[in-house]
Amino acid sequence: MIRVENLRKSFGGQPVLKGVNLEVNRGEIMIVIGQSGGGKTVLLKHLLGLLRADAGRIVVAGVDITELRGEALDAVRRRYGVVFQGGALFDSMSVFDNVAFPLRERTALGRAEIAERANAKLEQVGLGGMGEKNPAEISGGMRKRVAIARALVTEPEIVFFDEPTTGLDPVLVNTIHGLIVDLHAKFAFTAVMVSHEIPEIFKIAQKVAMLYDGRIVEAGPAEAIQNSPNPVIQQFIRGDPEGPIHLR
Amino acid sequence: MTTWAARPVDLVALVGRAALSLVASLGRFGTFFASAVAYAVTPPFKMRQLVGRIHFIGYNSLVIIVLTGAFTGMVLGLQVFITLSRFGSEAFLGPAVALSLIRELGPVLAALMVTGRAGSALTAEIGIMRITEQIDALTVMALNPFRYLVVPSIVAGIITFPLMTSIFDVVGIFGGYLVGVKLLGLSQGTYFGEMKSFVDLGDVTTGVWKSLSFGVLVTWVCTYKGYHVGHGAEGVARATTQAVVLCSVLILVWDYFLGSVLK
Numbered sequence: 195m196i197r198v199e200n201l202r203k204s205f206g207g208q209p210v211l212k213g214v215n216l217e218v219n220r221g222e223i224m225i226v227i228g229q230s231g232g233g234k235t236v237l238l239k240h241l242l243g244l245l246r247a248d249a250g251r252i253v254v255a256g257v258d259i260t261e262l263r264g265e266a267l268d269a270v271r272r273r274y275g276v277v278f279q280g281g282a283l284f285d286s287m288s289v290f291d292n293v294a295f296p297l298r299e300r301t302a303l304g305r306a307e308i309a310e311r312a313n314a315k316l317e318q319v320g321l322g323g324m325g326e327k328n329p330a331e332i333s334g335g336m337r338k339r340v341a342i343a344r345a346l347v348t349e350p351e352i353v354f355f356d357e358p359t360t361g362l363d364p365v366l367v368n369t370i371h372g373l374i375v376d377l378h379a380k381f382a383f384t385a386v387m388v389s390h391e392i393p394e395i396f397k398i399a400q401k402v403a404m405l406y407d408g409r410i411v412e413a414g415p416a417e418a419i420q421n422s423p424n425p426v427i428q429q430f431i432r433g434d435p436e437g438p439i440h441l442r
Numbered sequence: 443m444t445t446w447a448a449r450p451v452d453l454v455a456l457v458g459r460a461a462l463s464l465v466a467s468l469g470r471f472g473t474f475f476a477s478a479v480a481y482a483v484t485p486p487f488k489m490r491q492l493v494g495r496i497h498f499i500g501y502n503s504l505v506i507i508v509l510t511g512a513f514t515g516m517v518l519g520l521q522v523f524i525t526l527s528r529f530g531s532e533a534f535l536g537p538a539v540a541l542s543l544i545r546e547l548g549p550v551l552a553a554l555m556v557t558g559r560a561g562s563a564l565t566a567e568i569g570i571m572r573i574t575e576q577i578d579a580l581t582v583m584a585l586n587p588f589r590y591l592v593v594p595s596i597v598a599g600i601i602t603f604p605l606m607t608s609i610f611d612v613v614g615i616f617g618g619y620l621v622g623v624k625l626l627g628l629s630q631g632t633y634f635g636e637m638k639s640f641v642d643l644g645d646v647t648t649g650v651w652k653s654l655s656f657g658v659l660v661t662w663v664c665t666y667k668g669y670h671v672g673h674g675a676e677g678v679a680r681a682t683t684q685a686v687v688l689c690s691v692l693i694l695v696w697d698y699f700l701g702s703v704l705k
Binding site: 242243244268269271272274276278279280282283284285286295296299300 | 567570571574575576578579581582583584585
């Protein structure tokens with residue numbers, strides 16, 4: 195579904211991605227782990243077409259999006275749903291309007307149908323009856339759930355999650371992860387998530403890829419990564435300050 | 443020896459870099475406006491966003507426009523009456539107030555007031571949307587942020603600035619009337635009668651052209667600064683200050699050039 199080949203990106207002469215290779219199959223949950231500031235979000239932004247690669251190739255559903263612009267890139271983006279790190283909810287709109295917005299703007303559905311779908315999605319993330327609230331009036335965990343509802347309301351084929359549980363307490367982290375697993379089982383989307391919630395992510399990931407020093411050092415089934423003999427992966431999973439990982 | 447020889451070269455490189463950076467910024471600024479114009483004349487048009495921006499820039503600025511218009515007219519009425527009375531020409535108070543407001547003070551002061559109230563808010567709002575990834579969210583939804591944020595703001599500027607200026611002018615003329623007629627004893631007929639003789643359509647169209655161009659200028663600068671904001675709260679604060687300062691300077695400079703052309 196998604197193939198990244200030898201992706202390179204530098205900012206101001208500082209290389210961040212030094213040749214990333216990654217493959218995500220249709221319908222699987224792939225979680226990219228790695229150090230803070232290690233380029234996970236940069237990688238995600240390339241997949242979303244928000245950043246241009248210096249070199250390499252990104253192929254999504256058979257379409258090479260590396261050089262795509264304008265309407266051609268938008269055609270691929272219409273297959274996406276995205277949950278941003280901070281939620282990126284439109285603060286000038288209510289919770290309901292945030293969720294209904296992609297339907298209003300991207301589909302020809304009638305008002306009643308849009309309301310029905312948006313409310314159903316809010317129910318699925320456990321926020322039924324909260325539609326009239328403003329994003330500023332709800333908690334961080336609720337905002338993340340609204341962001342998930344908004345990302346899924348158009349029933350996209352591919353959903354990207356940029357650290358969807360950062361800053362939440364352990365109970366909420368597991369609640370959000372459980373929600374993602376439930377929704378994935380229901381809608382069978384392909385999910386690419388960037389996270390460093392160790393060890394929680396091993397409960398929900400089908401595949402895990404470790405990004406270190408601008409490259410994917412290992413990618414594979416969650417269990418295989420968890421038991422990998424690679425000292426970088428083991429140090430990261432254990433959170434050990436001693437080891438081959440250079441602190442940033 | 444090497445440092446001596448290197449210094450002029452460094453200086454030239456420094457000036458060259460600054461010049462290149464300036465040209466690149468002007469290029470980005472121009473391209474930004476060209477993109478906005480291209481999206482403004484091609485569908486889909488975002489009417490709901492346009493109405494929201496008209497409300498935001500125009501309706502929400504009404505109180506400050508009425509207040510500043512009234513006091514500008516009153517100050518003009520007082521000062522011009524004192525000056526004219528030295529020459530025994532108090533009868534020309536009406537045309538003097540009206541011409542000053544319609545040709546010059548109305549468009550300029552209304553634009554400065556709207557810049558301070560709505561322009562700064564526009565930059566801050568778009569800037570915050572940028573740093574909180576709301577603009578990225580629009581982009582990845584395959585919805586063009588220009589159509590939602592920039593185009594409605596510029597079109598709303600074109601619509602609201604002449605209206606705000608007209609209100610400023612009318613309120614200002616009545617402010618001058620209050621001081622000149624009700625306070626200083628000039629006759630009502632003289633105040634308005636002489637105005638009709640001296641103010642023609644050319645003066646009104648000069649004011650309208652000025653306010654239209656200020657509408658474009660202010661919304662262009664403010665949306666650009668918000669769209670290309672730096673990082674964090676400091677970046678938003680800097681962009682907002684730069685937008686207000688740049689708009690204020692450009693309004694006065696552009697007013698001079700337009701005043702020279704539209705005689």
